[in-house]
Amino acid sequence: MEIIVCIKRVPETADADIVIDRTGRDIEKGGLVFDINEWDNYAVEEAILLKEKYGGSVTVISMGPEEVNETLRRALAMGADQAIRLTDPAFEGSDGYTIARVLSQAIKPLSYDLILTGVQTEDDGYGQVGPTLAEILGIRHAAVVNQIEGIESGRTRVHRELEGGLEEILDLELPAVLTIQTGINEPRYVSIMGIRKVAKKEIKVLGLRELAMKPEEAGEPGSLTVVEMVSFPPVGEGAQILEGTMDEISDKVVTILKEKGGVA
């Protein structure tokens, strides 16, 4: 079982105060804490579980600057065998299609049975890169996979999560790309000791030239969609914010519940 996992290092923004940068097309990344994309963490774990069951090896690939090594090392500490980082100034501004294009150039020379990605990223949330990658490579795919039943005679049985708790079972020919949904497994804990152990492991770095791509095929020139500007979503009517001391706020909530809540 040769498995490739595509992962991304993303800023954690759920809790952070985000600020639009000077270009007006992105946010300030400065003070933000970065970590592996939540969905990708489940994908790495799933790859390692499959390796433990069927043997073989796991290769993790990520696009981005040197700091991405940290995310790749985290995956190595979880049990991945090789890591590849794709980096080039020309990749800046790539849309979902072009990201898949760059990944495909790195993957083509490798041998693989399965490619796992997260369903989507926490930042851009395209939910597009995995299936696009499959189409470029000319292989099968399934999106939003929440269970891999098993692999047998060049095929795999997977569950795809639909709406409202419903699932469908598919039978797919390998090689295939599966986009992995959160909750599919319980990602293992990565200790500082574990990361130290892989600190010296080589991370292969590939740029535009090694990937046999032309500058006009990457970044904004190679993309089919272009970000024009970003803004904060309109708040609509918005919530009435309850203010005061903790006691006063609690009293207000009690009043609201008495009026609206049907609480006796």
Add this chain to the structure above:
Amino acid sequence: MADILVLVEHRRGEIRDITFEMLMKGKTLSEKTGKPLTALLLGNDVGEMAEGLKDLANRVVLIEDPKLENFNSEIYQRVLGNVIEQEKPFLLFIGHTAFGMDLAPTLATQMKAPLATDCTDVMVDDDQIRAIRQTYGGKLNVEVRLKPAPCSMVTVRPASVSVEDYSLAGEITRVTSPLTEEIASKRFLEYVEAAAGEVDITQANILVSVGRGIKDPENIPMVQELAKSLGATLSCSRPVVDKKWLPKDRQVGTSGKTVKPTVYIAIGISGAFQHIAGMKGSGTIIAINRDPKAPIFNVAHYGIVGDLLKIVPALKGKISEAFA
């Protein structure tokens, strides 16, 4: 030709809401651009469904084939590739749903069509298509321009368009299925229903709902206490289930339950669209979050900005006194 095309999403004999939302959006754009609106229906024995859609588009293109009985992205892609070559649509709408997420990216790549996913709005000016999509869990709006192409594609976020009544009195065009041989590389086997849980959160009058902001499973009993003091039922967002802190039957959202309680109290939930879609119909929504810009405050009626670990116990104290 050069129509605005909407791919009808249906499952087990029912048209899904996203279809009507996309048709509504398509109709608005059709009026603005003068391009006809076409609903594209693929399925097996779905003639009646086509009749039902006639009023909502200028035309319903109907393709029936036993191989289209259940959704399968590869079979759909084969048929749609054909339709796009023939119809040469200007813009194709697909839902940003489990169905569309499996289909749209590969179809767009095959057709070399620019694709903007998970869009909350789509604009067309002089044939230039722009879309609004959200990033960073709904904290940022991004305006995206689709580069000019013979056909463009957009996937639409569920529940982002409000549907009104209209009538276009369209007609049905039957197109012969282009499928010949069996496609065996990707096979649909069966549906699996959600296991019945022990509580039915859809029946609750008050829901106290907890999200990832709770940080530690050890803090859940504190929220449970609050729920108890109100006679409320405990529910949650997806990460709480993913981490196995609460069972799946407590999950609110697109992949969980849709709830409409009299009161919904969201605690440490950011308000991703998949969550909001499952609870925005609640009577009164109270959100507790320490991030004043959390998207949950855009749908909540009342908000408390602060640390839930302090607010929840204080609230519980007052409520126990008031409703003792």
